[in-house]
Amino acid sequence: MSAFNPALRPADGASEHRYIHVIGSSVFVDDRPGDDGWAVHVLGMLGDQACWGVDVPHGEDPSYGAATDLYSYYGRAGEVDWLIAGRAVQLVEWARTHRYCGRCGTETVSLDGERAMKCPACALLAFPRLAPAMITLVTRGDEALLARGVAFRAPMYSCLAGFVEPGESLEGAVVREVREEVGVEVTNVRYQGSQPWPFPHSLMVGFRADWASGDIVCDPTEILDAQWYTRDNLPPIPPAISIARKLIDAWLAEG
Ligand SMILES: [Zn+2]
Structure with a gap:
């Protein structure tokens, strides 16, 4: 499969075109650019295919019955297709709001x-706009700390996450967020990977951290419940779309 390369204009050799129609924050993928006068944004090249984001004006929604939000699109699209659609939504929304x-x-x-x-x-x-956010899996011996956030759409347990503050390092954000959300001190913070997260314009940066001290004390405004879990006794965990799941799966594979 070809890799996607962000670009400002189509390559000279572009032989095909893909138009990601952005309706609100949902997408509809087509090989046509939509109506005259609609704003289009070059996203980049996927092999010989030029990819575009189309800003479908508010009120044009009824003709797009097959449009899908990015959460649902993940299950139907491949990883690259999903990243391109996420880029379309982010760039169109950025242009709309600037x-x-x-x-x-x-x-x-x-x-x-x-x-x-x-x-x-x-x-x-x-x-x-890109808002960096950190997400971390905290481990202690053969246990991992998983938490149920107050804002979760489904009853599941996941890694701790939060936005990076101005003037703060990523590692500093990990230490602060874990302390704020569950009252635990961590050490040995190490980078694991990252993921664009277009809800609406985050970049999730994934870490592992080791428990250093403290018992779990949840901040009730952020966390409903948090516990230490062993690999053979896991609660419901996030779906494959998220870097949280990748962090948890990597830990499971070590057991
Ligand atoms: Zn001005």
Whole structure:
């Protein structure tokens, strides 16, 4: 399978086109660009195929019965197709929400040669938004700490996660979030992998950390329940879409 390469314009050799129609935050994949006058954004190249994000105007929704949200699309699409669709949603949503300068309110224009919106009056630049978030699996001997967050859509237990604060390192965010959410101190924080997470524009950065001290004391505003689990006694865990599951699976494979 070809790799996807982000790009600002289609390659000269582009022989096919894929249009990701973005309806709200759902997607509909087509080989046609939609109506004249709809904004389109180059996403990049998948082999010889140029990929585009199409900003379907609000109110055009009824003709898109087959549109699907990105959670559901994961089960139907391959990994690369899902990443491209996620990129489409993020870039279209970014363009929708950066039509005016955040400093002086003038209408922005998209900048040539760069993925940016520029204010013609005061020259402020706005780049696509990415919010780094850390996610970590804490282990202690042959146990792992899994928690049920108050915001989970399903009754499952997962890794701890949170957004990185301005001025903070990723490792610092791991230590702080674990302390805040379950009252435990961790050490030996190590990087495991990352995943674009287009809900709406996160980059999840995955870690493992070792328990250092402390008993679990949940912050009730964030965590309903958290426990230490052994590999043979697991609660319901997240589906394969998430890096949380990959972190848990990697730990399971060590047992
Ligand atoms: Zn401005």
